[in-house]
Structure formats: C-alpha cells, structure tokens
Amino acid sequence: MTYRAFINFLCLGNRAVTILNRSSGRLLHIQMGIRNIASQAESGFNPAKVAVVTKMTRYEFEQQRYRFSELSEEDLKQLLALKGSSYLGLLERHNIHTRNVEHIVESLQKEGMEVRVVKRGQYDEETVRWADAIISAGGDGTMLLVASKVFNKDQPVLGVNTDPERSEGHLCLPVRYTHAFPEALQKLRRGQFRWQWRQRIRLHLEGTGINPTPVNLHEQQLSLEQHNQAHRITLMEAQSSKACSLSRPYLLPVRGLNEIFIGESLSSRVKYKSFKPHLTLSLHRASYYEISVDDGPWEKQKSSGLSICTGTGSKAWSYNINKLVEQAVGEVLRIGKAQMGLDIPLSQELIEKVTDEYNKSLVFGPEEGRMIFSIREPIVNRVFSSSRQRGFANRVCVRSRCWDACMVVDGGTSFEFNDGAIATITMNEEDQLRTVLLEN
Amino acid sequence: MTYRAFINFLCLGNRAVTILNRSSGRLLHIQMGIRNIASQAESGFNPAKVAVVTKMTRYEFEQQRYRFSELSEEDLKQLLALKGSSYLGLLERHNIHTRNVEHIVESLQKEGMEVRVVKRGQYDEETVRWADAIISAGGDGTMLLVASKVFNKDQPVLGVNTDPERSEGHLCLPVRYTHAFPEALQKLRRGQFRWQWRQRIRLHLEGTGINPTPVNLHEQQLSLEQHNQAHRITLMEAQSSKACSLSRPYLLPVRGLNEIFIGESLSSRVKYKSFKPHLTLSLHRASYYEISVDDGPWEKQKSSGLSICTGTGSKAWSYNINKLVEQAVGEVLRIGKAQMGLDIPLSQELIEKVTDEYNKSLVFGPEEGRMIFSIREPIVNRVFSSSRQRGFANRVCVRSRCWDACMVVDGGTSFEFNDGAIATITMNEEDQLRTVLLEN
Numbered sequence: 001m002t003y004r005a006f007i008n009f010l011c012l013g014n015r016a017v018t019i020l021n022r023s024s025g026r027l028l029h030i031q032m033g034i035r036n037i038a039s040q041a042e043s044g045f046n047p048a049k050v051a052v053v054t055k056m057t058r059y060e061f062e063q064q065r066y067r068f069s070e071l072s073e074e075d076l077k078q079l080l081a082l083k084g085s086s087y088l089g090l091l092e093r094h095n096i097h098t099r100n101v102e103h104i105v106e107s108l109q110k111e112g113m114e115v116r117v118v119k120r121g122q123y124d125e126e127t128v129r130w131a132d133a134i135i136s137a138g139g140d141g142t143m144l145l146v147a148s149k150v151f152n153k154d155q156p157v158l159g160v161n162t163d164p165e166r167s168e169g170h171l172c173l174p175v176r177y178t179h180a181f182p183e184a185l186q187k188l189r190r191g192q193f194r195w196q197w198r199q200r201i202r203l204h205l206e207g208t209g210i211n212p213t214p215v216n217l218h219e220q221q222l223s224l225e226q227h228n229q230a231h232r233i234t235l236m237e238a239q240s241s242k243a244c245s246l247s248r249p250y251l252l253p254v255r256g257l258n259e260i261f262i263g264e265s266l267s268s269r270v271k272y273k274s275f276k277p278h279l280t281l282s283l284h285r286a287s288y289y290e291i292s293v294d295d296g297p298w299e300k301q302k303s304s305g306l307s308i309c310t311g312t313g314s315k316a317w318s319y320n321i322n323k324l325v326e327q328a329v330g331e332v333l334r335i336g337k338a339q340m341g342l343d344i345p346l347s348q349e350l351i352e353k354v355t356d357e358y359n360k361s362l363v364f365g366p367e368e369g370r371m372i373f374s375i376r377e378p379i380v381n382r383v384f385s386s387s388r389q390r391g392f393a394n395r396v397c398v399r400s401r402c403w404d405a406c407m408v409v410d411g412g413t414s415f416e417f418n419d420g421a422i423a424t425i426t427m428n429e430e431d432q433l434r435t436v437l438l439e440n
Numbered sequence: 441m442t443y444r445a446f447i448n449f450l451c452l453g454n455r456a457v458t459i460l461n462r463s464s465g466r467l468l469h470i471q472m473g474i475r476n477i478a479s480q481a482e483s484g485f486n487p488a489k490v491a492v493v494t495k496m497t498r499y500e501f502e503q504q505r506y507r508f509s510e511l512s513e514e515d516l517k518q519l520l521a522l523k524g525s526s527y528l529g530l531l532e533r534h535n536i537h538t539r540n541v542e543h544i545v546e547s548l549q550k551e552g553m554e555v556r557v558v559k560r561g562q563y564d565e566e567t568v569r570w571a572d573a574i575i576s577a578g579g580d581g582t583m584l585l586v587a588s589k590v591f592n593k594d595q596p597v598l599g600v601n602t603d604p605e606r607s608e609g610h611l612c613l614p615v616r617y618t619h620a621f622p623e624a625l626q627k628l629r630r631g632q633f634r635w636q637w638r639q640r641i642r643l644h645l646e647g648t649g650i651n652p653t654p655v656n657l658h659e660q661q662l663s664l665e666q667h668n669q670a671h672r673i674t675l676m677e678a679q680s681s682k683a684c685s686l687s688r689p690y691l692l693p694v695r696g697l698n699e700i701f702i703g704e705s706l707s708s709r710v711k712y713k714s715f716k717p718h719l720t721l722s723l724h725r726a727s728y729y730e731i732s733v734d735d736g737p738w739e740k741q742k743s744s745g746l747s748i749c750t751g752t753g754s755k756a757w758s759y760n761i762n763k764l765v766e767q768a769v770g771e772v773l774r775i776g777k778a779q780m781g782l783d784i785p786l787s788q789e790l791i792e793k794v795t796d797e798y799n800k801s802l803v804f805g806p807e808e809g810r811m812i813f814s815i816r817e818p819i820v821n822r823v824f825s826s827s828r829q830r831g832f833a834n835r836v837c838v839r840s841r842c843w844d845a846c847m848v849v850d851g852g853t854s855f856e857f858n859d860g861a862i863a864t865i866t867m868n869e870e871d872q873l874r875t876v877l878l879e880n
Contacts, residue, residue: 320819321817323817324768327830328764331801332776333772335794350779350780354779358768378760388767390767403501
C-alpha cells in the first residue's frame, strides 16, 4: 500500500490524525487539511459534461434597461453617446468578458468535454443535474448565483474571473488562469489541485404570518401581480391551517455561501409601494428584532440590519461592515493615549499596523463550521442594548419585530421576515460547496 | 431706548457683535446666539393659524397594507390575531398617539388659534402657505416631512413627540411638553424660548442623462407607469435639448435637514425590476462615484454609499454610520497596547471613556454652516482608495459612476443619480429652518 493510499484510507474528515508510516515506523501527527491531502491522491478531475454559466455585463444591462423604456436602437445609441465616454468603456469590458468566455469554452472543447454555455437568466436545476462540473464565468456575483442552485456537495463548482481588471474575484481561480485556462484544466486532470469545501448556512423559518415564498432576485419579469398573488395565497393558507403554519420550522430551499442579511425592507417596495412608500427605503428605517446566539438569552436590538456570514463571506460584505479605517483607529489611539496620560508618539506606521491587525481578525476560513454575526450600525438607547456587536456562533435565532423586512441570502434571494417570524440560522456539513483550490 | 430694544436694533444675524451699553458705557462683546438673544426680546410667539401635521402610525400602516391585498376587515382582524400579541401593542401605540394629538389640538384651540389637522399624506404647499406656524405631531420622521415643504426661513416649525416611549424625538420639544402642551404654548406666548435655526443642505444637479424628477417617497399611488412616463419624457427632452440639459446646474427643489445620502439603487427596483433585479438590492451592490471636497482633487471611491449631513443630522443616521462600539474600541486599544509593547491594564471604564469621547466628536451644532461627509463601509482595493472616511466640508461635489443609484434627501425624496450625473452639495443661510428651543 502506498503512502498516499494509506492516508486516503485514514481520512475521515478529521482535522487532526496520527499516521503510522509503516515503512519508517514513524508517527506523523497531521493537523488540518487532511481532507485536502486525501484529495490530492485522487485520480484527477476530468468531467465529461461542463456547464459554463455567464454573467450579464453592464453593457447588456444598459441595453435591456432602455429597451424597457421602448426606445429604438438608434435612440439608444444616441442616449449612450449623450451619457459620455463611459459607455465605450462598457462595451470594451463587455468584449473582454465575451472573449474570456470563448477562451474557456474552446479550452474545454479541446479537451473533449461537452460544453453547455448558459446565461445566468437561463441557469436552472436542470443545468445542475446535467453537468458533471459547473464553471462560473464572471465575477463573485456569478459564483454566488451558480452556488445558489447547487445542493449536492459532490457537485464541483469552479469560478473563472472574466474581467480581472475590474472584478476582485475572491471566489474565482487565480487571475492568471483567465487567459491560460488550458493550464488550469491540465492541473485538474493531473490531480494537481485541492478541493476546497466551503461551509454554507441553512435557514429554518417559523412563527406567525411567515411567507416561505422566495423572491428570487435573479428571475426576470416577476410582476407586481405575481408578488401579490403569492402573498394573498399565503395569507389564506395561514388562516386555514393555523396549526401547520405556526408550529413546524420550515427549512428554506437555499444555502448561504457568503451571508444571510436581515433588515428592513426592500422587497416591500414592490408590493406595498402605495402605502407609506418611504418605509420601503430600507436605508433609513431601522430594523427591530430580537436575537439569541447559541441558545443564549434573547436580546432586543435596533440597527441597520444583521449579517450572519460564513468563513467565505467573512471576506465579503461582512468584512466591509466591520472593517475599520486608519482615520478611526488613529483617533481611538490618540484619545486612548490622552486618557491614559501617555506621552508616546503615535506614528502613521503604528496606526497602519494596528488597523491591519484589527481587520485581519475579522476573517476566518471557509471550511470552518461556524459563523460570525455582525450588527450593522447598532442603535443604542433607552430601550435597545447590544452586548456584542460581533461574534462567533454555531446557531443564531432571530425574531423579527420589523414592519416590512426581509432575509437576503447572498444578495440574491430574499424572504419576507416580518413581525412574528422566527429564523433559525445554522450550519450543516451536508451543505458544503465543493470548489477548487489551484496554486497560483 | 431699552437695553433689549437696543440689542434688537443691532442684530443682523452676525455671529459676533460688539454692543455699547449706553447707560453703563460698557462694551459687550457677544459671540454666537446673538440672534437668539434678540429673539428673546421679541414679543412672544402667538400664531393665529396653526397646522398640525400628524404621522401615520404603524397600526394604520398595517391596515392599509392588508387592504391592498383585498382582505375583508374580518380577515384582517384574524390575521392580526394570527400574528400574535404585538398587534394589541400596535393598537395601543396608535391610541397613545391619537390622544396626544387631541391634547395638542385642544390646547391650541383653547388659546384661540385656528387649527388645521393634516395627515402626512395630505400635507402640501398650500398648508404651508396657510399656516403661521406648523406643528409636527409624530416623531423625527414627521418633522423631516414637515420641514421638506418649508422653504421660508421665517416659517416656524415645532415638533411634538406623540409617542415618547418609543420615539427618540431629537427634533422634537422635550418630552414633558407632550402631555403638558399648554405650558409650552404659554412659554411661547411670553417669549420664554429661543429660535433654533437649523442649517440645511441644497443640491445642484448637472451632467449627462440627469433626471431632476423627484421620486417623492411620501406620495401614495405612484405607479410603475408614472415612473416610466417621467423617465421616457426626460430621455426625449435630453435628446432634443442637448445643450440645455448638460450645461447649467439645476437647483433641486428640496433641502436636507438631516442629510443627503448617495448610493446604489433603490428606486430602480420599480422601474427596472425585470432586468437584473438583484442589482436593485441596494444592500449589496457597491456604489461607485468620484468625490471632490472643498474643490480638492477628485477621488474615485467605492463604498456602501456616501452621506453628507448637517449639524442636525450629525445626531441621526450619520452618527450611526460613524459611531464605534466598546467592543471595537477595546480591541483597537488592546492591539495598540501590544504593538507598543505597553504593560498597562485596560479597564472597562477606560474603554467606555474613550468610546464616549470618540462618539461625541461626531456631533456638531445645527446652526453651523458646514457639513460632514462620511463614506459608509469604504471598499479599498487596487483601484479605489480613500484618503479620509469622514471630514468637514463646505462644498462637496460627487460624480456618479453608478449603474442605478439615487440621492436620497432626509430619507424622503430621491433623485436618480446615474453614471454621468454630477451633484454639488452646499449650504446657504437662506435655507435655514426656524425651529423652537424650549428649556426642559
């Protein structure tokens, strides 16, 4: 039995394992990434059928926007010209993206793979069932969309950043593979990669007046009428089956790869726009809710919203909510220094170091089976208090006291979350997303 | 000539004036509030016609919400019951508000004033023209609405907090006057008060593809069709009068009492919902823009949005954007301490003090003729940098690079602010709002 096969045998997903090397008799104590090592022993990755899901470029968006306003193509061109040179830029970025997609597709076809190119609007469960692997061709947003329909942790997902100059691409392969995709395929074939499992969040909803109908923000043409219809039906269901709708927690058919965000109202703009429309301006209306972390005591809170993120998401929006800038850190240190009566100089270098260290502490690994909850812009006054603005959790329960709020998953799907609804936010190993880690 | 009359004579709205006291021959050099002192010399405030603008309670909102869904009153009662006991609470708050409004109205009528009670939805320019004084009966939101239609700095506005247990009421009279309004009226009559002038923000818009049509979020029944109509007309106007729409800055018919917020997309949810709807989830899409402060160099930025607030607004949303919690301050001090190699204990008391001092520095006076700009959740990477996250300014220019953004004034009125549009944000003494400062 080879060393590699031996390790394979021992791997049970544990984070630390002791291995007896039979030939040398040495004991190796290995921490972390044991699963990854085991994966390197696999024969390589060679899918027969690959779906390539492409993003919508801003250029395409602008075209569609004005088509909705019933302008002719000529009017459109004039309008684009009126808006100035940035539109030539949009076209350029559109072409760059398109060429990069072609590069990916050709590379896959050269390897003898069957390729299906699917625009984001057409991406569905059938695509996921058909494909042996799914490639997201866009930015992080496209990766989130692709992940949103994958529920099988054996289904591999790869992200390729098709506009590296403009897109961060945290969830994508290193930027060099965008123009050298055959190299990436070669490494995959040879097993010169690791699987990166990314833990995801699952949601249970219960309580009074819940509406488990998701508003899928990626779907087009969802009309006001359809929204109202869904809402009316739910009301009637709620009335007729009081016992059912209240007692059993309902597992929502979504998984959060980055985060769940709970806050006052966005979706209601469509439904309730004719009543107190300023309410629907989510920016301003504070979110009221009660929160219990890891089965701790319930705490009433008021804030701009609540974010619960994964390790993957800890580099995304949650990071921006919690990150401090040097200006603020410098000011805190200055005030602290004065309050303590110290006479030590405060160099810009020190302020930078403290800022970096603080911000680094906000990030954790995608494979960790826990979440970070963050309260965005907490409001503290007579009624509402907040013991911690941020912390780790394995389980977060939130009871809505909102007028017109929703829970948003990865910025892509939202659920009503109004007064009386209770969400239970947890992680389950089954929900992991299987992505690829290629060395740079 | 009495001393008081003499001061009255000298008052020209200056912030500092030297007064010769004729009887004693003494020179008094008076800073600040000279206008206020002059006002105390006034004969007292005794309007003949008073408009009372009332808020919409949450109870009323919920009623309207379900009426839209075409449920009967009985269905509604059942649904409210289904949602649990919080609805009894809503009714209770509604009744408290209603009683407090009655108290105000009766008190005014007893003084022989002609009173017009106007629901927020019916409040208009005609009300403002008719009234000698306007009372906002609600919370801060209602005050913002009342102020939004007052453009004359001689028109006095008073705020009465009709639900002190639930509403902060920063812009309202001290809470005790809610149940003792005759006392307030007495003090006003006797001149035992000061005028508090609150500086406000004005906005000029220019550039390509601008749409000066405000989306008034306080208006009801604004349909998708009306939005599109307005947009189509503007497009055609823009095409036909290229020279006009591009060159002259257009002064918007609004004034910001709290703040102007610029950020990606809210209003677009109505217009462009069928295209890339996830874009309209303003939470997630970063706002791109360029900013120049006090005619300084233009800086490209990416963030969750940009807030420019007045002294009045520095206690409101801007405060929550910039405020730090003890958890963060404590962590910064701990890291700083370690980096500096200090061995001083860090008490909770010290952390509290530093936090309080930091947060206090975010607030400034309503009468100050300058603004604070704040970048919400700045995103810093290869392309975008940010020299300061917050600072004072007399003039802020912002050039939109957004897909689908808007400028929101006091959370109540929004304007499209897309790629190509330039906003100039300033203050002008003419725009001040005249409110009342009553001792507690």
